[in-house]
Amino acid sequence: MTRIFKHDILPLIKERWSPRAYSEEKISKDDLYAILEAASYAPSCFNEQPWRFILADDEKTLTKMRSILYSGNLQWAQKAPVLLLIAAKKTFSLNNEENFWHMFDTGTAWGFLSLEAQKRGIITHAMGGFSMSKARKLFKISDDYEIVTVVAIGRYGDISQLSDDLKQREHPDTRKDISELLLNKGE
Numbered sequence: 001m002t003r004i005f006k007h008d009i010l011p012l013i014k015e016r017w018s019p020r021a022y023s024e025e026k027i028s029k030d031d032l033y034a035i036l037e038a039a040s041y042a043p044s045c046f047n048e049q050p051w052r053f054i055l056a057d058d059e060k061t062l063t064k065m066r067s068i069l070y071s072g073n074l075q076w077a078q079k080a081p082v083l084l085l086i087a088a089k090k091t092f093s094l095n096n097e098e099n100f101w102h103m104f105d106t107g108t109a110w111g112f113l114s115l116e117a118q119k120r121g122i123i124t125h126a127m128g129g130f131s132m133s134k135a136r137k138l139f140k141i142s143d144d145y146e147i148v149t150v151v152a153i154g155r156y157g158d159i160s161q162l163s164d165d166l167k168q169r170e171h172p173d174t175r176k177d178i179s180e181l182l183l184n185k186g187e
């Protein structure tokens with residue numbers, strides 16, 4: 001169950017994982033905007049920067065954001081001081097044509113965000129387990145945007161607050177071997 005690194009890769013990549021034991025400690029605006037800035041420096045097709053954010057870091061918006069989470073996620077993510085909804089603009093601003101790469105580019109932005117957070121001792125955990133239709137209605141998100149994920153952002157708390165089931169899962173996940181990722185192996 002331990003991660004094994006065969007190569008000398010960026011320490012932040014090695015260290016990042018998706019915990020669930022959040023502390024309720026607030027995150028400073030400076031940290032928050034720094035990680036959003038990191039996200040904004042992701043590369044994107046035609047520099048479209050299709051990523052969009054709905055930031056919940058005040059009690060009113062957090063209550064709204066928590067209400068869209070499925071219960072399995074809510075049980076741990078309700079402690080996170082920040083919940084960030086990430087959406088992706090589907091079309092190019094230049095010509096309103098479909099942007100095939102909107103999700104790809106937005107995924108890169110989330111990756112950058114998570115690494116900048118890691119550098120600052122801030123943990124992140126992306127979630128797909130939430131109601132997209134409820135999110136669209138509550139936050140009035142138009143059909144021009146794909147709703148991608150909600151990310152819990154905060155600092156590491158106390159593992160004893162987690163249910164027994166979640167305690168078992170509270171560790172960095174391992175990865176497939178690179179040989180399993182190469183579709184053209186053996187050619």
Ligand SMILES: Cc1cc2nc3c(=O)[nH]c(=O)nc-3n(C[C@H](O)[C@H](O)[C@H](O)COP(=O)(O)O)c2cc1C
Nearest residue numbers: 016017018019073126127128129130149171172173
């Ligand atoms: C798009 C996306 C959706 C995810 N959805 C959930 C989720 O709903 N609930 C959850 O507990 N973890 C969720 N995860 C976390 C993954 O399970 C986790 O990233 C994966 O197991 C790899 O573990 P690591 O991030 O600790 O390396 C999601 C991750 C991503 C990127």
